[in-house]
Amino acid sequence: MFLNKKWGNSIRGKIIDFYFKEEKEDGSLKTVGYYVKHNRGKLLNELVKNQVESIDEIKKIDLDGYQYNKEHSNENEFYFIKPFEK
Template sequence: IDKNSINAKIINIAFKELKNDVYKIIGIYAKRARGLMVNYMIKNRLTEPESLKDFNVEGYQFRQAMSDDLTWVFTRD
């Protein structure tokens, strides 16, 4: 997707795992977490992006301190 051609706010979601005392994106886990989040959105009939911050499946939780307006970070220990 060419983000510059879309006239909308796009929020990036990052799923990070704690590994060696550092949070890192681990591809296979991030891919699974994206699927879990989509399932969560469908099951809960979410219509507002802010509702995603309540996502807490399989130990993931939103981390405000690691996030900004355009990138929301969810971590799992």
């Protein structure tokens, strides 16, 4: 949980679950266990290092090709998906 003095689009008192998926050639999404733990640590590092204070700032983070995906995400679950590359 992150705290912020701003209102509206703030992170104050909000719990968000983060999911990291990789898109496969057929368009399906797969969780790669090693990268989940690795990317959660990198995400936390980015949040602290850049003093992220808003939901919108989180959505802009790119972690080695994993990007926020609005289609799969909701208010409490953020999906970061790495697109399939041929």
